[in-house]
Amino acid sequence: MKKYSTILIAALGLFSFAGCEEVLEVEPTTAIEAEGAVVDFTTLDRSALGTYSALQDQDYYGFRYLLYQGLYADNLTFSGTFTTDREVASQRINASNLQIASTWAAIYTAINRANIVIRDAERLAGNSEITEAERAGIVGEMKFIRALAHFDLLKVFGGVPVVTSPTTTIAEIQSLPRATEEAVYAAIIADLQDAKAALEGTGGNERATGLAAAALLARVYLQQGDYAAAEAEASEVINSGAYEVVEDFGALFTQEGGPEAIFELNFTLNDPNALGTASDPTSSGQRFYVSEDVYEAFAAQADTVVTERVTADGTTVTDTTVYTDERFEATTRFERNSRRLIKYDDVTNNADNVIVLRLAEVYLIRAEARARMADAAAAASPEVISDINLVRERAGLLPVEALTNAEALEEILEQRRLEFVGEGLRLMDLKRYNLTCDLLGFCEEDGEAFRNLWPIPLQQIEVNPSLTQNPGY
Numbered sequence: 133m134k135k136y137s138t139i140l141i142a143a144l145g146l147f148s149f150a151g152c153e154e155v156l157e158v159e160p161t162t163a164i165e166a167e168g169a170v171v172d173f174t175t176l177d178r179s180a181l182g183t184y185s186a187l188q189d190q191d192y193y194g195f196r197y198l199l200y201q202g203l204y205a206d207n208l209t210f211s212g213t214f215t216t217d218r219e220v221a222s223q224r225i226n227a228s229n230l231q232i233a234s235t236w237a238a239i240y241t242a243i244n245r246a247n248i249v250i251r252d253a254e255r256l257a258g259n260s261e262i263t264e265a266e267r268a269g270i271v272g273e274m275k276f277i278r279a280l281a282h283f284d285l286l287k288v289f290g291g292v293p294v295v296t297s298p299t300t301t302i303a304e305i306q307s308l309p310r311a312t313e314e315a316v317y318a319a320i321i322a323d324l325q326d327a328k329a330a331l332e333g334t335g336g337n338e339r340a341t342g343l344a345a346a347a348l349l350a351r352v353y354l355q356q357g358d359y360a361a362a363e364a365e366a367s368e369v370i371n372s373g374a375y376e377v378v379e380d381f382g383a384l385f386t387q388e389g390g391p392e393a394i395f396e397l398n399f400t401l402n403d404p405n406a407l408g409t410a411s412d413p414t415s416s417g418q419r420f421y422v423s424e425d426v427y428e429a430f431a432a433q434a435d436t437v438v439t440e441r442v443t444a445d446g447t448t449v450t451d452t453t454v455y456t457d458e459r460f461e462a463t464t465r466f467e468r469n470s471r472r473l474i475k476y477d478d479v480t481n482n483a484d485n486v487i488v489l490r491l492a493e494v495y496l497i498r499a500e501a502r503a504r505m506a507d508a509a510a511a512a513s514p515e516v517i518s519d520i521n522l523v524r525e526r527a528g529l530l531p532v533e534a535l536t537n538a539e540a541l542e543e544i545l546e547q548r549r550l551e552f553v554g555e556g557l558r559l560m561d562l563k564r565y566n567l568t569c570d571l572l573g574f575c576e577e578d579g580e581a582f583r584n585l586w587p588i589p590l591q592q593i594e595v596n597p598s599l600t601q602n603p604g605y
Contacts, residue, residue: 133281134428149491150434151409153316157392161201161327163445163475163521165405166526170252170255170256170361171256171258171259171261171567172261172262172502173261173262173266173267176249176256176262176266176267176407177266177269177270179248179249179252180249180270180274181247182245182396183242183245183246183273183274183277184277184339185374185403186238186241186242187237187242187277187280187281187397188399188403188405188486189220189242189399190405190406191231191234191235191237191238192235192238192239192528192574193244193310193397193405193421193486193556194397194399194405194406194407194486195238195406195407195410196217196231196234196235196403197235197238197556198407198486198554198555198556199407199410199420199554199556200220200235200557201287201556201557202553202554202556202558202559203217203220203221203420204220204221204223204288204428204446204559204586205558205559205562205571205572206423206425206551206558206562206571206572207292207422207423207426207549207553207554207558208420208421208422208423208473208554209221209420209421209422209423209424209471210418210419210420210421210514211418211419211420211421211470212417212418212419213418214418216229216230216231216232217231217418220232223572223573223574223583225583225586225587226587226605227587227588227589227590227593227601227605228590228591229587229589230591232586232587233589233590233591233592236285236289236423236589236592237238238284239281239284240281240285241248241394242281242286243275243277243278243282243295244295244298244299245453246274246275246278246281247274247278247295247297247298247299247318248279248298248300249271249274249294250271250274250275250278250298251297251298252320253267253270253271255385259285261602266563268330269330269331269334270347271326271329271330272326272327272328272329272330272331272340272342273325273339273340274415275323275326275327275330275350275419276295276323276324276327276331276340276345276416277340277346278323279319279320279323279324279327279345279348279352280488281350282294282316282319282320282323283320283348283351285316286313286316286317286320286557287355287560288432288440288559288585288586289565289585289588289602290310290313290585290602291310291311291312291313291316291575292316293311293599294308294311294315294316294319295308296319301321301439301477302391303536304552305522306599307493307498307596307597307598308587308596309598309599309600310598310599310600314554317352320352321349321352321353323596324348324349324352325341325345325349327340328342328345328346328349329342330342331344331345333527335374335395337389337394337395337396338395338396338398340395341394341395341573343368343369343372343374343375343394343490344394344395346365346368346369347365347366347369347394347395347489347493347494348395348502348526349365349494350362350365350366350369350494351489351497351499353365353501354497354500354501354564354598355429355560355563355564359500359501359502359504359507362497362498362500362501363498363501363502365502365504365511366494366495366498367498369394369491369494369554370491370494370495370498375391375392375393375490376391376491377392377394377491377495377522377523377526377563378390378391378392378526379491379526381458381459381462381526382458382461382462382545384462384487384490385462385474385475385476385484387587388485389402389485392490392491392492393485393487393490394488394489394490394491394494395487395488395489396486396487396489396490397414397485397486397488398485399425399482399483399485399486400481400483401481401483404481404482404483405476405482405483405484406477406482407476407482407484407486407487408477408478408479408480408481408482408484409479409482410473410476411472411473411474411476412471412472413467413468413470413480414479414578415479416562419470420473421470421471421472421473422463422464422471422472422554423469423471423554426464426471426549426550427464427466427471428551429546429550430457430459430460430463430464430550431460433456433460433529433550438561441508450563456528457527457529457549457550458527459527459551462474462551462552463475463550463553464543473553473554475553475554475555485506487555490522492522492526492551493548493551493552493557495519495522495523496519496520496544496547496548496551498519498569499516499519499520499540500541500544502516502519502540503516503537503540503544504541505553506537506538507537508535508537508538508541509537509538510536510537510539511534511535511536512534512536512539512540514536515533516535516540517531517532517533517535517540520532520535520543520544520547523546523547523551527547527550527551541565545561545565545567549561563584568584569581569589579604580605582602582605584605585602586602587601587602587605588600588601588602588605591605
């Protein structure tokens with residue numbers, strides 16, 4: 133049986149190679165043989181595509197990691213019998229939770245694949261079968277993926293091992309300690325800056341580009357608290373004119389590769405996710421639904437305008453116009469006593485694309501960064517109001533006119549909540565706004581603040597003596 137570099141598991145002393153055999157039986161279309169097969173641009177590029185495929189794992193963006201960001205917060209609920217999912221839904225994750233261990237492994241697999249491709253690209257330096265621009269471009273793409281994966285780990289685990297060299301054999305297994313959060317941020321930002329420079333001028337949205345790196349940098353800087361840098365990166369993406377906020381919100385999830393998507397993962401019949409069936413109440417198994425709180429928030433997002441006019445015969449007539457949130461019917465519907473998430477509704481093929489970065493978020497990042505850099509009690513700038521209103525008006529809501537910066541931040545958080553249900557941003561947002569105590573009960577005085585981070589999987593600590601557990605677990 134041949135082995136393929138794109139299915140190699142990033143052992144790193146953190147997880148096992150269990151379960152690889154059935155994967156190996158599948159003839160890959162985006163893989164190359166591991167032993168000496170990367171010899172030119174074509175084979176290197178094929179290996180790079182396998183790294184993108186790692187992001188699509190059902191323990192990562194293909195299902196659970198993506199939905200867990202809303203489930204562990206207050207956007208999604210769970211119905212089913214799996215203890216692993218129930219622990220996340222109840223915000224009581226045990227260190228022995230096998231799903232959390234699988235997600236950790238899936239993310240580090242993506243990192244390892246990126247590292248393997250980077251090593252192979254470096255080995256091809258000076259090879260006549262690949263240009264320097266091609267080689268540098270693929271390295272840039274892999275650094276983008278590596279940064280995204282490290283950031284996804286940081287958001288839920290805090291400081292984690294930063295892995296920048298590949299593991300392909302048992303002899304290369306490393307027992308790396310956890311880095312500080314500051315060190316992880318530094319590694320992420322360095323990778324994204326390199327990716328941005330290497331990928332300048334590239335296009336498309338199903339592979340990393342320079343602007344995708346800038347958009348991810350904006351997200352990272354905002355979460356880190358570097359608001360000036362977040363504003364600068366967001367403005368660069370917006371001012372590039374390469375993307376546009378589409379008029380129809382629902383079209384974002386029915387028309388793949390649209391002009392608003394900056395980076396999206398392309399799922400197909402042959403490379404599916406589990407998102408469509410995950411919220412389909414007609415299917416059996418574990419189900420993830422929109423929370424009642426979000427459902428009611430959508431219903432409350434309505435503006436009623438009452439005007440009076442005088443007709444030709446002198447009669448006064450009162451007109452009432454209701455502006456409802458058009459995102460409501462594109463996000464959820466009540467079906468079989470459940471609030472189904474319909475952004476991903478392909479239950480036949482489970483081939484809905486997953487948008488990782490899109491322009492509406494970049495506008496809200498810029499607005500938030502500007503509001504945070506200004507006096508909270510002062511009036512928000514016209515630029516902040518404009519960025520907020522771009523999102524509101526696309527949703528069919530009336531524009532806001534005058535807000536303080538503190539009020540603008542509240543409005544931004546509400547719009548982010550309703551705009552990105554099921555897109556993996558809610559938990560990160562509540563942490564940034566310091567609302568996990570008020571909304572999730574992760575309060576210091578109750579001894580529950582430790583739940584802002586997930587436990588490092590027990591299985592990884594057992595095989596890597598350099599790993600330490602998050603306090604409280």
